[in-house]
Amino acid sequence: MRNEESTVRRGLGTRMGAALGAAVVLVAVHPPAQAAPDTGSWTTEAVAPGVRVRAGVLRDADAKPSWTVTVQGPGSAPLGDRSWADATAGRLRDAGFEPRVERVAWPAYADTPHGTMGWRVRVGSYGTSGDAQGAREKVAAAGFSVVAEWTGYDGQRPADRESVHVAVIDPARFTGTVAATHDVSVADREKTSSVAAKRHSLVAVNGGFFVTSDADGVQGTMAGIAAYEGELESMAAGSRAALILADGGRHARIADLTSTVTARAGSSTYAVQGINRVPGKVRNCGRPGATPTELPRQDLTCSEADDLVKFTPRFRAALPAGPGTQVVLDADGRVVSTGPRGGTVPAGGSVLQGIGAASDWLTAHARQGERIALEEVVRDTAGRRVRLDADDSIVSAAPTLVKDGRIAIDAATEGTLDPKNLSFGYAWSNVRQPRTMAGLDAKGRLILATVDGRQPGVSEGFTLEEAARFMRSLGAVQALNLDGGGSTAMAVNGRLANVTSDATGERAVGDTVQVLP
Structure with a gap:
């Protein structure tokens, strides 16, 4: 069995490298030698100078799934x-x-x-x-x-068919921008292709993890760090992988990020643990004080008894109501009003909501006309501060796939599986699924890729390990896994390019990555 698994892993890299590795350097490629003939199924489209999309089917004629x-x-x-x-x-x-x-x-x-x-x-x-x-x-x-x-x-045996799309954006030639966006409101869901069509995008893929159920918060809000147009719109769920698109995507990098936000009223401070989420509910966990764990935990909603949450103008929905205290701030951070939770975020202003001890802090320190300053800090694992300007954005998910040119999947650390409890995250991590991936090659080119899945005999998808090997075969020296499953989508010229896995069609998601002319 060990020899068979080793052969599967080596064969995967060989097939992917042969079939799509050249997609990064954008030369003609052919289906792998061991694959069944698939004449005409491989396409390359020059969407714009410096932007090309390659699509095809990885096939293994020897695979006999049942x-x-x-x-x-x-x-x-x-x-x-x-x-x-x-x-x-x-x-x-x-x-x-x-x-x-x-x-x-x-x-x-x-x-x-x-x-x-x-x-x-x-x-x-x-x-x-x-x-x-x-x-x-x-x-x-x-x-x-x-x-x-x-x-x-099963990840232990070859897949017979995997339908893939790969977009490569070369910042040395591309004159447009690449940005993460939540479109109009962070408290909403929209299809990747719909956002792409509205924005006349060249290429778009779905982005990070988001809330999908009212029981876990406000649908569409992000469950991990997110920033758009230089503004932090969601906090990190522990230290997890993120794609940082600086200078409109001209300078991109991938790093594990953490975030802290501190509210200061006079000499008193209190830690803000969330942005644009329901106080007390932390999707994917990973925040100090969260129970049952302060560590990142995929698709688990943790609780925060003493929780201070900031709401920004991009939260264009009714504010969460319930016990606690709410403070409305103007554009300068000065207190406009203090009272019960509810209403909406004022144009140009912001809102703080607190429950438990955070509610007590707001009641004690929020004074009409006085300022509550908010300091937001994003850092990578090396401790370097990530400063955000108006043309910077961040999209995040988990886990890291490739680091410094090597496969480096930190699935347990980033909370997508638990080695001590195989009932948690096994299918999410170890079973083939639709996946969306992002990476950077040695020349700084951005690679956005999808694989369709959950379609027996049509396209099985990737395991996390296969996703990492796939990105490495394309030349990625850094790569991360974005949201996948039914969320996986790629749009080209505003039209859905892949076959999504939900029976109802393309899923409305949270944020997306848009390649804009």
């Missing part, structure tokens, strides 16, 4: 230890089934164990989803917790 039935591990985990796997296989045989036990190894993460991750137990190989569902019902009737799965999503 439908199967997988037994859920202990506690609904996807895997178990060897003793559990052997015991489960024995019970299945006693029930008249023919199980197989598969070893699953840890991917090439920088911050997790190596070797065996766990073992899974499966039954059968089926040509259709319907056949697998029928088999699943029989196994379930025998007392097992099982799911029907497509083996093409």
Whole structure:
């Protein structure tokens, strides 16, 4: 099994390098030698001087995915230890089934164990989803917790088809700008292609993680650091990867960023823990005082009992109501009013909302006509301050994929999986999914890429490791994973270019990255 997995990883890099590595240098490429003929499926479009888009399908003729039935591990985990796997296989045989036990190894993460991750137990190989569902019902009737799965999503074996789009923006030749944007309001959701069409963008991709449910906050607000036109509009969820587009994208870099905001009234200070989010709710966690964890934790909403949150003019929705105190500030940061939470952010002004001890601080220190100063600081992991000007923007997600030219996936550190709890983040990180990625090559060219997924036999997607190898094969020396799944979208000349995975069509998202003429 170890040799097979090693071969899969080497083959992945070879196929991607052969098929798309030349996309960065923008010369003609052909499908990989081992792939089935796919005449005419590879396209290159010169969208503008310095901007080109390459699209095609990575194929592996030797890959033979099928439908199967997988037994859920202990506690609904996807895997178990060897003793559990052997015991489960024995019970299945006693029930008249023919199980197989598969070893699953840890991917090439920088911050997790190596070797065996766990073992899974499966039954059968089926040509259709319907056949697998029928088999699943029989196994379930025998007392097992099982799911029907497509083996093409397994990272341990080659994928048969992966539909990819790659845009390369060369700042040495491109005279336009590249910027992250949340369009009109940070408290709204909009499709990537819709924003692109309105802004007449050359290329656009979806951006960072955002709130998708009212239970977790205001839909559309970002769940990680974000800045548009030089203004910080969301705070970091711990130290996580971000794409910094400075000088209209002419100087871009990727770094893990943290953020702090301090409110000062006279000699008294209080830490602001959020911008443009519901007080008490921290999507993806990662803030001091958050429970159950102050560390980043993907798709988990943490709580803050004593929470001070700033709202900016871009929050164009009704302010969250509820217990606590609200202070309205004018453009100079002077207190206009103090009272209960609610209403809207005044044009040119801002609002502070506090609950718990933060509410008490506002009540004690907010005085009509007096100033509450807000100091915002963004730093990278080297401690360097990231200063924002009007033509700078930031979009963030997780995790880092490539660092200093090497694959360096810090999935555990950035909270997309937990090595001690395989029920958390396994499918998100280790199973093939639609992905959106951003990277920079050694010449400073920006690479924006998508892979379609969740389409058995059409396009499986990438695991995080495959995403990293893909970006490295394109020449990226720095790369990060952006929001993916149903959010993954690329628009070219204002039209959706890829096939999104949601049954309802392209998903309305939070922020996006727009390449503007």
